[in-house]
Amino acid sequence: MLIEGFLQYCATRLTRRYLAFEEYTQDSPPQSQKDGRYLLYIHIPFCEELCPYCSFVSIKFEPSVALGYLDAIKKEIEIYQRCGYCFDSVYIGGGTPTILPEKLAGIISFVRDTWPIKQVSVETNPNHLVNETLRILKDVGVNRLSVGVQSFNDKILESIGRLEKYGTGEEIKERLVRIAGMFETLNIDMIFNFPNQTEEILAEDIRAIKESKVNQITYYPLMVSEYRKNEISKRCGEVNYRQEKKLYQQIVEGLTEAYEQESVWCFSNKKGAIDEYIIDYDDYVGVGRGAFGYINGTMYSNTFSIDRYIKRAQEGKHSILAYRRYSYIERMRYDFLIRLLYGTLELSYMKRKYGKSYWFYLLRELLFFSSTRAVKFRDGKIVLTEKGRNYWLILMRTLFSMAGDYRERRAKLDTAGDEN
Ligand SMILES: C[S@@+](CC[C@H](N)C(=O)[O-])C[C@H]1O[C@@H](n2cnc3c(N)ncnc32)[C@H](O)[C@@H]1O
Numbered sequence: 575m576l577i578e579g580f581l582q583y584c585a586t587r588l589t590r591r592y593l594a595f596e597e598y599t600q601d602s603p604p605q606s607q608k609d610g611r612y613l614l615y616i617h618i619p620f621c622e623e624l625c626p627y628c629s630f631v632s633i634k635f636e637p638s639v640a641l642g643y644l645d646a647i648k649k650e651i652e653i654y655q656r657c658g659y660c661f662d663s664v665y666i667g668g669g670t671p672t673i674l675p676e677k678l679a680g681i682i683s684f685v686r687d688t689w690p691i692k693q694v695s696v697e698t699n700p701n702h703l704v705n706e707t708l709r710i711l712k713d714v715g716v717n718r719l720s721v722g723v724q725s726f727n728d729k730i731l732e733s734i735g736r737l738e739k740y741g742t743g744e745e746i747k748e749r750l751v752r753i754a755g756m757f758e759t760l761n762i763d764m765i766f767n768f769p770n771q772t773e774e775i776l777a778e779d780i781r782a783i784k785e786s787k788v789n790q791i792t793y794y795p796l797m798v799s800e801y802r803k804n805e806i807s808k809r810c811g812e813v814n815y816r817q818e819k820k821l822y823q824q825i826v827e828g829l830t831e832a833y834e835q836e837s838v839w840c841f842s843n844k845k846g847a848i849d850e851y852i853i854d855y856d857d858y859v860g861v862g863r864g865a866f867g868y869i870n871g872t873m874y875s876n877t878f879s880i881d882r883y884i885k886r887a888q889e890g891k892h893s894i895l896a897y898r899r900y901s902y903i904e905r906m907r908y909d910f911l912i913r914l915l916y917g918t919l920e921l922s923y924m925k926r927k928y929g930k931s932y933w934f935y936l937l938r939e940l941l942f943f944s945s946t947r948a949v950k951f952r953d954g955k956i957v958l959t960e961k962g963r964n965y966w967l968i969l970m971r972t973l974f975s976m977a978g979d980y981r982e983r984r985a986k987l988d989t990a991g992d993e994n
């Protein structure tokens with residue numbers, strides 16, 4: 575427990591530094607530094623229902639606003655095109671990207687016509703697994719569909735406000751079974767450690783996953799931002815991080831009977847399945863309201879105001895509002911953290927990117943994690959152990975919860991005085 579507390583403390587301090595953004599005042603986004611190999615992240619922030627735990631600061635769907643927003647997305651992508659960017663993968667996240675499927679297909683077609691895109695990943699909700707939407711996604715070349723399920727238990731779904739809108743666990747499972755094999759990768763997003771989620775409920779969820787025939791599962795620990803804390807405890811009870819480790823172990827044991835563990839929280843039964851963040855990419859460009867981008871050692875954040883976002887796009891202007899240039903050591907730590915989320919870090923990769931003395935700068939981390947047996951060195955790689963996976967869960971949960979806090983804070987500031 576002492577080490578876990580220490581890790582949480584370090585992660586909080588580190589994340590605070592990484593999120594200490596400055597105002598971005600340049601007229602154009604950063605220029606592309608290389609040809610190809612960028613990932614394009616597109617954010618669609620609208621949802622039919624807002625879930626009480628969600629820290630992605632979505633807004634209630636209104637067709638007229640969403641239509642204007644999706645036109646603005648295309649304009650922002652064109653700005654990056656003019657800056658010389660070339661993309662070969664697209665990740666469309668939300669909110670609910672499939673809220674206006676035909677408009678979404680228009681954006682995907684435009685990106686596909688502009689660059690040699692190999693992979694398109696789209697997030698959705700269970701109520702959008704209907705023939706018409708699926709056909710549109712399939713025809714436009716979506717390779718990976720990711721469905722937010724969270725739990726198959728009706729009591730949990732009811733407490734998080736998803737039962738009425740998205741159907742019972744059984745109905746969701748049937749829809750998943752029906753579309754098995756339609757996309758190269760069918761992922762479901764699940765959450766564990768809801769306060770009202772017992773070991774028995776989790777065992778039922780694991781059983782339902784195996785019956786659902788999906789080939790990938792991303793199983794997030796519940797991440798609680800300060801802004802969501804009260805609402806979560808009102809609906810589900812007090813969050814208890816002490817049971818996280820036990821539940822995580824249950825998931826790993828249950829799922830590795832049928833799936834391979836691909837990252838700390840991703841499981842897959844398909845070789846070469848497309849993962850949730852596509853780790854192959856060092857850099858990504860984020861477009862859309864509140865999107866983050868990481869380009870050449872600098873983190874960028876777009877405005878959270880929909881009004882401002884649409885207006886700027888109509889004027890042909892980018893929407894970057896804040897940035898934080900990471901020092902050399904901060905970049906190394908960022909790589910260390912994110913790459914080990916996927917279980918291994920190639921020493922040759924670090925050497926190529928940061929020179930052969932990189933280990934000297936990471937000495938503290940390497941000594942700490944190897945002396946606590948969280949990592950081991952094998953065949954030119956740093957490998958996360960079982961204990962390390964538990965540690966990484968704490969690190970990533972802290973980082974994501976704080977990123978949620980940043981979004982909520984920023985959204986309040988940026989949208990003061992907006993109509994939408
Ligand atoms: C942001 S949603 C977007 C896609 C879709 N609307 C959905 O609900 O799945 C993507 C996933 O993030 C995860 N997520 C959102 N808020 C979370 C939180 N506070 N803790 C853990 N996971 C969370 C959920 O598993 C969710 O499915």
Ligand code: SF4
Binds near residue numbers: 620621623630632
């Ligand atoms: S979890 Fe998904 S559906 Fe729920 S509010 Fe967040 S983005 Fe919207």
